[in-house]
Amino acid sequence: MPSNTAAWLTAAKAHPLEVKSAPYTFPHENEIVIKNGAVAINPVDWMKQDDGGLLFSWIKFPFVLGTDCAGEVVDVGRAVTRFKAGDRVVGHANGIEQKFNNSAYSAFQNYTVLLDHMVSPIPSTMSYESAAVLPLGLSTAACGLFQEDQLALQYPSVPPPKPTGKTLLVWGGATSVGSNAIQLAGAAGYEVITTASPMNFDYVKRLGACEVFDYNSKTVVEDLIRAFKNKTIAGAMSIGPGAADACHDILNKCKGDKFLAMATYPLPSPPPQTFVLPRTAFHFVSWNIINWFKSKARGIRTKFIFGSTLIDNGVGKVVYVDFLPTALAEGAYIAAPDPHVVGKGLEYIQAGFDLQKKGMSAKKVVVSL
Ligand SMILES: NC(=O)c1ccc[n+]([C@@H]2O[C@H](COP(=O)([O-])OP(=O)(O)OC[C@H]3O[C@@H](n4cnc5c(N)ncnc54)[C@H](OP(=O)(O)O)[C@@H]3O)[C@@H](O)[C@H]2O)c1
Incomplete structure (x- = not known):
């Protein structure tokens, strides 16, 4: 079993995030596990770190945040036919959602469990940093x-x-x-x-x-x-x-x-x-x-709008299964905004939060892993 490491929010308002070991979780039948190559930061990440309990109030600390990740498939559930180990993908991670409320499904770690239908393959020419800008937006x-x-x-x-x-x-x-x-x-x-x-x-x-x-x-x-x-x-x-x-x-x-x-x-x-x-x-x-x-x-x-409701209502499949793979492969969709890479390694995720919070113009804050 691979050993996993995550950037943990150890308590409400704890700053900085703490990088330390995390469990490796195997996928259920409609899930895959990816080894993250890059993750992106969204306002909700630093808002959750700052707010102390109002947002996603069900979350108990320590917890791993993060919705945007891209990387290589390392394991697939029994019912998954779209992916195999070694595939390059981008996915929307759902760990903070009440229904999941589980760090294993979050992005800011080396290995993330994702729902099969919230993941798209990416072209071989697209870097993980470019792909990671996509999911929550x-x-x-x-x-x-x-x-x-x-x-x-x-x-x-x-x-x-x-x-x-x-x-x-x-x-x-x-x-x-x-x-x-x-x-x-x-x-x-x-x-x-x-x-x-x-x-x-x-x-x-x-x-x-x-x-x-x-x-x-x-x-x-x-x-x-x-x-x-x-x-x-x-x-x-x-x-x-x-x-x-x-x-x-x-x-x-x-x-x-x-x-x-x-x-x-x-x-x-x-x-x-x-x-x-x-x-x-x-x-x-x-x-x-x-x-x-x-x-x-x-x-x-x-x-x-709640940017995660598409998981359960068919729109998730329309976007990540039916549309995005072809649109990216045919160059009909731009992964935008361009990534602004703050560094390589989970230690840079806190720097990413702090930079995103100051405000970016038409750029997405990304951390390479
Ligand atoms: N409801 C949800 O589920 C959900 C999910 C994701 C994000 N959001 C929210 O959506 C908003 C955008 O998030 P994001 O991650 O897309 O942001 P972002 O990429 O960090 O947005 C940066 C851009 O915001 C633009 N901007 C700043 N103030 C503006 C204003 N008053 N009117 C229009 N544009 C403005 C700037 O445009 P210029 O550089 O051109 O000035 C800048 O390029 C945030 O409020 C975020 O909390 C909500």
């Missing part, structure tokens, strides 16, 4: 776009289906979630209008956005309302602080599907770097009350 975008209880867009395919004639608003196109939302929506036959800082205009256009607006401009909401004037909106996905209220105002003036899928919960701006429970709870309750009345009056439906 891709999954969150897919939950918001394709789930029946969210925007319920038609599924992506390679080549894309006939254009639907509808246009999606993605607020925050240079985020990891936004980079994937733009590409997935394009692959599903939707035109995309997005927002980003001017330095990322070319970046989001390369991903497939047809128009892009600076979210820091004072006139951005009016500019977007004008851009949608002769279009049928397919709904909106709000990503980033302030995005939900702006998208609400835009949807109010558009014709089409008035649905807002929210990746970022509308917290006070500037966003708190740590969760301050009374302030966050007060904002949560008051925003919901105001939003309920505003949405009723405007005929807009809103829903928060």
